[in-house]
Amino acid sequence: MEVDEISEDGCTTPKPSDCQIPAVSVCPPPPKKKAFHDTQCCSLSEVVTAFGLE
Template sequence: MEVDERSEDGCTTPKSREFQIPAICACPPPPKKKSVSGRVRDPPKNGYFQPPDLDALFTVFAS
């Protein structure tokens, strides 16, 4: 029984071009920054939310 030369070397990593990791030429550009609209918003028609018991909550903690 004849022993093949490749089996004497044991396992090896494939070295042909098809198995190599391709070189990256340049880094991809950074993600685009989303622009914040410069438009000023009008205040809400019904005013800002103010819970009715908020003042009572703070007086409990202040005591």
């Protein structure tokens, strides 16, 4: 890509297609939610004990 001299009008936006951001044809999928109960999470009995509901 060649560099043009600055015109008397000032700076301009480049017009060639290789300078433009490509159009997105398909939207990406939404992020997936994590599972409610994970194996690394504490058990329900630990939660009940922590809140003093036992």
